[in-house]
Amino acid sequence: MLSFVCRLFAALSVSLALSLPAYALETLRVLAWPGYADSDLVKVFEKRFDVHVEVSFINSDDVLREKISTNHGGDFDVFAANTAEMRHYISRNLIVPLQLSNIPNTAHQLPRFRDLQAIPGITRKGQVFAIPYTFSEMGLIYDRKQFRKAPTSMAAMWDSRYKGRVLAFDDSSHNFSIASMLLGGSPFQIEDGQFNRVAEHLVELRRNVLTFYTLPEESVRLFRKHSAALLFANYGSQQLKLLRDAGADVGYVIPREGALAWLDCWAITRGVKNQRLAESWINYTLEASVSGELTRRQGLANTIEASPLAGNSDKIIWLKPVENAQRRKVLWSHIISGDLPEKFLAP
């Protein structure tokens, strides 16, 4: 009996040894958002470069910051984050400049994404720290029956003709950016003296809207139930699709002030083991087929094909860190709660 067990064990060991490769494969550690690195696409990369790819997923910016900060970026090689977050990683020296010659597919990107200096937060001192991968802009969705002509400005949300039929988004940062832009200021840098004016403008928005929504499904429900005319599309194309699927006759427009947009970019950590391999990964995701799958599967715009929603000439404002997120938050909580301006605005 014992001898049988021994023989079995020996046979198992031999077969195990045979099944293992002669040498350990190099591993690329990818940290990404769900949908950015589907296993079938990863397999193609593994085969082509004869490496092993280990994909981890995150679902919030906070978790992403935490994971990259641990071990000073030593736990991952390459990750994706939006432009507003990149400043954090660059200033803390957590990511390294990229060798663009190793990422030749950037040449096929839309012009908007080729001008890297024009995209805030991803370059510093002439060095490129991140490459755009996917984006979503926040345009306006309007009811074609109530608008003979598509609205051209965000100001339509303040238009008293649509009082009670406007759906805005419940978010301090974006709302302050939009209001500031409409008042002629910078979206991300509101001057101290301007804050009261912007806040008052948002109280006016509050008095004109039907409500401020939070979830995409909620916005669709409200839009249909209350025959809304205008919707600030925080979720972009995803929301447009939901509304159209629900049978709404809606149009989508990028206002002339420009649409705020988040733009997720690939960056390489300081702890990268093989930068060349990590850059090959970035290059691979920018292949038309791989980027195309992202759009097909996730409904997110890619940087290779022109988006059917946002034309090349449309103004897209990539998100940047704001001057004082906390201040916007406190003021917004007064506004959304219905406080009278004279109560919370210092004279």
Add this chain to the structure above:
Amino acid sequence: MRFPDLMKLGISFKLGILLATFGILATSLSGYYFYTSSRDMLTSAAERDLLTATQVVGRNMKIIIDVIAEDAQLLAAIPLASNVFSSADELTAERDKKLLADTFTAMLSAHPEYFQIRLISTSQHGLELVRVDRNGKRMTRVLAGNLQEKAHYPYVFDTFRLARGDIYLSDISINHEKGAHSGLNKPTVTVSTPVIARNGKRLGLIVINIDLNGLSKILKGNLPSSYQLYLSNQWGDFLIHPDDTQTFGFDQGKRILIQDSFEPVSALVQGKGMNVVMNIDEGPQKQAGHVAAFVRLPFGDTIEKRFVILGLAQPLENITRETSRLSFDTIKIILAFSGLALILSALVSRIVTGPLNAMVRAINRFSKERVISTLPLNRNDEFGLLSRSFHDMQTEIMAHLSELNESRKALDHLARHDTLTGLPNRRMFFDRLEHAIATSRRSGKKLAVLFVDMDSFKEINDTFGHAVGDRVLINVAILLKSAMREADTVARLGGDEFVILLDTIDDPRHVKTIVLKLHDLFQNTMQIDGRDLQVHASIGVAIFPRDGKDADELMQYSDQAMYNSKKVGGNTSSFKAFVPEE
């Protein structure tokens, strides 16, 4: 005795084991079947009970909300609520508002699950006119300046559209409305109803904010503490969960969905079916080892088909405790019945082997003692048949045996007697002679042997034939016998030779008397086939111990003496040596 003992043990033991095994097996199998079916029944009954409990909790929730709705309707209907909008001057308005605030305060005090009661105007962007908040243990009336515009909240713009007495129920959410005192950042649901003037003009609305935690406390109040209460909105976001961190995920930008924890609930989320019951046997999740029931409850506006999903989970232990008690009972029953089966099988094997053993005893007795024992011949079963067959066999064997005995006796007689005359033959005579010699040696008494031979028997045979010769021999035998005592032995040695043993002679002269008597008898003619035949005999006598010391010598000497008689012409007698005096 060993063999029957062993056999007795063998049959009853084997039969007993067989019956006991069968009994125990049957009991165990039916016990196991009983256990599994009962366990399934218990489990499904527990699931049914849990579903019923969930439905009852759902009904309770509806009743509680209905009662709150009645409170809102009552507040909207009292003239004071309408008066606030039509007060003649500022002072009266303030007085009316104060009275209404006092009413709100009283109602808040009576209902600890109420956070806030408000009167909101349709105009002025939904400005609050009268508002009383729960503020810890106190009730705080919020005064002008701190009152807020609420028209952009669904509970306001949706209620504005309702008719008199209609109720709006908001989605359940975290209340982030600044300045809400105790209700701030707490899970809340609002119940509201419009305030409509006599002329039909919409003036405003009454809103009651409910503390969801207070509500869940009431719902949980009647449930055993081991029950877990779950509530989700129609998209599946947890609103009530035993772990508070799992609720209102959407409020922090993430979705913690009921269908991720309880997969089957996704059917309810998709609007399929009204309830699901599930048994979460294993898995890494916290809900493992629970039975859970979920029901879909209409919530608020029926046109919009809004609903919530209410669920109860109960640890499987509560049910398995029942089933383990059941299994214990089942084992007890199995053991008891197995014991019974053992006793019964022992009894039955005894009943069956009892008659067998009796039969074995009867056979033994018969083979040893040839005695037919009493057997249960009258039984109507197989034992009766066996007993009867055995009895018949015994009787037949006995008949055969006695027949055999008879023929053996006949053979024996034949071996020791002469067939013609029926007298003892030479062999028997020698036996008796030797026996008599032995007796004489002990007693010291004498005995005599008389050798008798027919004279001229050959001539009779030749003249009249063997048949006549045989008749002569028979007559001689009769003659010799008639002349002797009972104790004496007359034997035929063969041919015409006879021999006589005179046992125990007290007086030797007596021998002479007998010899002479014989001689006389032989002088008579014999009547054979109508013929008179003269048959004479020569007699020789030898006496023990005088003439010979053993049987052979006695025979020899008596024979010689007989020849001596023949020599002198026959029809006389001679003594070996001694001629007794006359």
